[in-house]
Amino acid sequence: MDDLRRSRLNNTGKERETVPHDERPGAAGVDPEQLWLRPTEPRRGRRPSFSREGIIAAAVTMADAEGIEAVTMRRVAAQVGAGVMSLYSYAPDKETLLELMVDHVSGELTVTDPLGGDWRTDLKTIAHLQRAHMLRHPWLPAALSTRRVPGPNTLAFLEHALAALRPTGLDGAAKLEVFAQLTAFVAGHVAHEITQTEAARSPDRVAAEARYLAAVAADGRHPELAEVLSAPGRPLTAEATFARFLGRLIDGLDAD
Template identity: 75%
Template sequence: MPRAEGTGTGSAAVDPRELWLGTGGPRRGRKPAYSRETITAAAVALADREGLEAVTMRRVAAEVGAGVMSLYSYAPDKDTLLHLMVDHVSGELAVPPAPTGDWRADLKSIGHLQRAHMLRHPWLPAALATRRSLGPNILAFLEHALAVLRPTGLDGAAKMEVFAQLTSFVAGHVAHETTRAAAAGCPDQASTEARYLAEVAADGHHPELAEALRAPGRPLTPEATFTRFLNRLVDGLDTDGDPAAVTG
């Protein structure tokens, strides 16, 4: 019996064993006309075109030309479908060759791969905020990340935390980046903000801000900005003290 369709703002209780180790389709009855892969791909295409809010069981059913009730054999609700979608697109993340041994450089490469991936699927940061079910494609990438971090000497829990920290940073940055890009249609916004900050800095009550604004400018292209932020995050990771205590 299908559960009530999720709102997309939270994550329903999804049994990972049932989701990832099950058959992925109806267990009895007529031969299914569709597959989990087909339905998930249709949902991903819909989210890429119209955003995560557009993904409902009814819309996905229409995309594949099915009755909505037939989809519940593959995904009992939207939350389960979103788990499937996240892992589906994670299959696009080509696992790099064996780690080089320079874990900071390798970790930065992972960050750049994740950013490019999330920019291809702008709905992904929002989905990742509440859906971290480790499907087979995500597990393959996680396995590589843990191998990258082996030279750090961190224990397993800390390595998992570092990967989660990196992924959360990239997701947050991409969400901000795509929002700013969408606002680029208002060309006066940046100049308006600059004038406002200049006035605030000149009021004498914000000396730290005034000093910061006098500093030499840096390249503001999206790629350059992301690289600076990523470098600060990774270069600031401390692996010399308690292996379980990694700080930014």
């Protein structure tokens, strides 16, 4: 019996659908040629009431609202009104579905404004686009922390970033490293930003943390920390903080 379907016979002798053995991302390898270069073969018989785009859109909506852990093949199938087994010809496992989701939302990163020619300014613009994008889809930082196979939308944005780096004179490998470093920075910052936003919803916890740091600064054993905490504060808006961190990163890049 086909392992992919993972079907079992019930006591009436009829097949029943079961949840895939492992829904975790990374459980199965993804063949990029099969995924991105070979179009989905048309199904025989009656045309289904759903499409791969519909499946991906349903999964993205679910992840945006509840997190990537909430996305399962069974739940997505129920959302589009299909049997879970019928999804396998579109996305054979959750890892493939996640690849499709990442590239699907990357289509939102369409860049219409031309590059300005100042590569540092252009990289900062790209990073701000990425931050806004990841804040719209809070599951993205975690999804991007594992190896992803770039699809057409992702490659289009990468092409734009590489064009921004052309004035640097860096070789190809270095350009890819800079883009990877920038994306990792944005993903890490957004993940922290989301965590801090959630923590700020608990005023008691924020107040307790402030009292704790004040006590530590006053104990005489942490003079460097005490000096830092006594210094004038800087704008603490999320946008201002991101811009400061981003500036330190990009202004410190060596283009030689």
